[in-house]
Amino acid sequence: MDVSSIAVVGIVLLIFGYGLFKRTDVSDAFCEGAKDGVKTAFELLPTLCYLMLAISMLRASGALEALVRAVSPLTEKIGFPAEVLPLAILRPVSGSGALSLLEDILNRFGADSFVGRTASVLMASTETTFYTVAVYFGAVKAKKPRKALAASLAGDLSAFMLSALAVRLIFG
Amino acid sequence: MGKLPIFLIICSTVYGVKAGTLPSVASAVTECGGAAVSLVIGLSGVMAVWGGLINIANRSGFSALLTKTAKPIICKIFKGLNYDSAALNAITMNITANLLGLGNAATPLGLKAMKLLEEEEGAADRPSKNMTLLAVINACSIQIIPTTVAAVRSGAGSKSPMEILPCVLAVSAISLSVALLAAEVLELGR
Structure with missing residues (x-):
């Protein structure tokens, strides 16, 4: 249990x-x-279709793999799987886009693999930062939410780095 | 979102022509709709079950109990607000809705809280510290049960879709602390 x-x-x-x-x-x-x-x-279906179109085309073209190959030497140094990096980049920008990409990653590498688990933890422990901050400051007169954005992105960055570490610690 | 998909589509086309993968790109256009539909079918099942459970919690008063319990803790983060103020009430309800994973209920409550903060603390060109903190908490994931991700994992054949729960809770808690600490540090320069 x-x-x-x-x-x-x-x-x-x-x-x-x-x-x-x-x-x-x-x-x-x-x-x-x-x-x-x-x-x-x-x-969610119409939005997911829209984003799935872009992400499916991007993956089929091989551009996503090329990006992963290019950054993998860098991410390997901090123990973060390069395959999850596109998700880490997309996550703060688009929630539905990240969801489509997560499904793609889980189907390709397996939901219970190291890559699959790291992607799942990353997705579940972060939010669509840019969208959220924009919506919240759209409700008030005070603009320039620079501090809120900077602080939230610091949180996102720590979540990216910790997701792989947490999966390693708990699943070995 | 906005122009992002268009940018990605242009990138794929340019890269597809360059790498000679245009036929795969073309078939991706036909196949992606089906992929989106199967993703939504998987999601709808899990979201129905958790939506049902959360609705029981709302009707029985369990959510209200949670709100009442959370208020003394939330009061310590948002300083300078009266304990019975409308803004603090809205903030507490927003945070509880987020904990339960009720994004649709949390956003209107959060926006109302932002407006109430503006009323109680005075409108200014620069956001107040409490406004920044509220936006930061909402831009971090504090959902207790990661239902959506579990649904996608289940659809992708995971043997144990919820096994990520301890990792998610730990990472969420630490990243929220980092974000709040960063906000505190940035607010020092006021």
Whole structure:
């Protein structure tokens, strides 16, 4: 038994347990939320098609591999798999683009490989930084979110470097 | 996003002509739609299940309980705000929604919090420290259960899609600390 399995099952039990304790109509609530979940996923489809087109073409042309080959001597020094670097570059810029690229990486190298795990951890522990900061500062009069952007990118950079390290430490 | 895909398409065409891989580029155009559809089908299943669970948590008051528990901690990060202020309430709800992975609910709450911060701290040309901190927290991933990534992993044949959870939590926590620390350091020069 691993920690993540216990955590996932534990959260499911906790949510159902609390719901029943508070006499919530759990089945009705579940179905309503599930409907929203499906809707959200399918609303992503047009954007994913758009980005998948660009990323599929880029990979088929061989340009992505050429980039990986060019940077691999550099990334190997810090123990970061070069195959994940395109994802690290795309992640702060485009969420759907990163998602398409993640699927591509997992299918090519295997979801449970070192590359696949590092890509998964990187994707799950970072956000679409540029988009988020732009949206948040679009809501107020104060512009020039330089500090917010710089601090968030520092966080992203640490996540990139740590994702490979964390996978090595935990999966050996 | 914007012009990025167009830039990538131009790059692939130029590189494809140069490397002689144009036939593969052409077939990628036909195949990519199917790839996007299968990705969404995989995602919709997992998002339906977690959407259902989170909706139970919302209706039963579990999310509200989480918000109440989180507020004293969040109050320590956002200094100078009244404990009962509307801005701090909106910030807390935004952060809890992010923890639960409710991106669609978190964004409107976060934007409302930004506007409330502007009202309570006064509008200026330069963002206040609390505005910077709120944007930084939202630009870091603090989602507890990485459902979307687990869905993609599951679709790609992972034996244990959630096995990355401990790594994700550790990396998220450290990168959030780095980002917040960087924000604090940058704010010193005010």
